[in-house]
Amino acid sequence: MTRSGHATPSHDNAKVMNRFDLTRRLVAKLKKDEAVIGGIGNTNFDLWAAGQRPQNFYMLGSMGLAVPIALGVALAQPMRRVIALEGDGSLLMQLGCLTTVGQLAPKNLSIVVMDNGIYQITGGQATATASVADVVALARGSGIAKAGWAADEAEFERLSDAALADDGPTLIAARIDDKPATATTDRDPIRIRERFMQGLGVR
Amino acid sequence: MTDTKAPSQTQAWHAIVIAALKRNAVRLATYVPDRVLTPLIKGLHADPDFTTFATTREEEAVGILAGAWMGGLRGALLMQTSGFATLPNALASLAVPYQIPLLMFVSERGTLGEFNWGQALVCKTMRPVLDSLAMEHHTITRLDELDFVVDRSIKQAFATQASVAFILSPLLTGGKTFSA
Numbered sequence: 001m002t003r004s005g006h007a008t009p010s011h012d013n014a015k016v017m018n019r020f021d022l023t024r025r026l027v028a029k030l031k032k033d034e035a036v037i038g039g040i041g042n043t044n045f046d047l048w049a050a051g052q053r054p055q056n057f058y059m060l061g062s063m064g065l066a067v068p069i070a071l072g073v074a075l076a077q078p079m080r081r082v083i084a085l086e087g088d089g090s091l092l093m094q095l096g097c098l099t100t101v102g103q104l105a106p107k108n109l110s111i112v113v114m115d116n117g118i119y120q121i122t123g124g125q126a127t128a129t130a131s132v133a134d135v136v137a138l139a140r141g142s143g144i145a146k147a148g149w150a151a152d153e154a155e156f157e158r159l160s161d162a163a164l165a166d167d168g169p170t171l172i173a174a175r176i177d178d179k180p181a182t183a184t185t186d187r188d189p190i191r192i193r194e195r196f197m198q199g200l201g202v203r
Numbered sequence: 204m205t206d207t208k209a210p211s212q213t214q215a216w217h218a219i220v221i222a223a224l225k226r227n228a229v230r231l232a233t234y235v236p237d238r239v240l241t242p243l244i245k246g247l248h249a250d251p252d253f254t255t256f257a258t259t260r261e262e263e264a265v266g267i268l269a270g271a272w273m274g275g276l277r278g279a280l281l282m283q284t285s286g287f288a289t290l291p292n293a294l295a296s297l298a299v300p301y302q303i304p305l306l307m308f309v310s311e312r313g314t315l316g317e318f319n320w321g322q323a324l325v326c327k328t329m330r331p332v333l334d335s336l337a338m339e340h341h342t343i344t345r346l347d348e349l350d351f352v353v354d355r356s357i358k359q360a361f362a363t364q365a366s367v368a369f370i371l372s373p374l375l376t377g378g379k380t381f382s383a
Contacts, residue, residue: 061296065266072270096259
């Protein structure tokens with residue numbers, strides 16, 4: 001992930017960005033009916049706010065399962081790109097899934113982690129990524145070699161382009177602020193699931 | 204090669220399960236390891252018709268199977284009793300409200316010769332949890348009923364988009380016995 005003439009992006013030198021802005025930038029790049037699995041809470045809400053594509057799946061619970069759900073879709077449909085959108089707290093709840101992704105190494109799976117170092121939706125309690133844990137190091141230590149911090153918005157876009165074009169698995173980590181989400185999702189699980197399956201061509 | 208036709212009485216329980224999965228186009232097998240399930244897990248790994256791998260937690264497998272089914276791929280989760288006990292949140296917040304059918308094979312620990320008090324206690328939570336979610340479950344004790352129960356219940360699970368748990372009794376599998 002190092003570019004000549006630049007310091008290697010790390011948690012500490014990455015710019016603090018905004019989740020909704022980054023989510024909009026990512027969604028704007030999706031031209032091939034890529035599937036996106038939103039994690040619980042704010043990642044989901046901003047995914048909803050960025051445009052309700054039929055290929056988006058919104059969880060209403062099951063904290064931590066965005067990456068496993070995305071892995072399942074990726075295994076079922078190897079020709080489709082699949083993206084898991086997670087927060088730092090959710091990822092920490094199901095960290096083992098990174099090792100499963102590392103072992104299976106699905107070429108069509110990307111993980112985007114929006115890291116603000118807090119359990120934002122429950123009152124802003126600190127997560128371990130605020131102090132000792134580094135999402136990119138955890139991914140690399142789990143066998144996901146193509147993992148990196150986005151230094152700023154331009155690099156987030158560059159890493160997103162690479163994730164959509166190159167063989168995965170990939171993980172992009174972005175430091176984000178503590179701004180609340182801009183909307184909330186529909187709350188009808190069957191409608192969400194049916195629309196998603198239509199978007200995947202299964203229905 | 205596993206026979207996918209109706210089973211003969213000479214087939215082992217794990218061969219009957221594999222044949223029933225194949226007959227119903229189940230092609231993904233996820234598991235958290237268990238001693239009693241080992242012959243089934245080995246058989247699935249050895250069969251190129253299945254994508255078979257271990258997950259780090261049972262919840263993780265529920266997520267993978269949910270995504271796979273929504274993407275058009277049928278799968279099953281193999282685990283032991285204590286693993287099922289980690290699942291109520293994933294079942295109640297994902298599988299049930301989204302009407303995603305899961306096939307769960309549970310190797311029953313905690314009864315008929317259990318030597319670990321913790322296993323015996325956690326076993327007591329399994330059927331109340333399944334019943335509280337109105338989830339179909341069958342405790343299978345007899346080899347001659349295994350194919351009928353599994354085959355019919357897989358068909359029902361996908362037809363009704365409702366999960367099913369197959370509790371594999373030590374009477375069927377031999378279970379795990381105390382070794383000093």
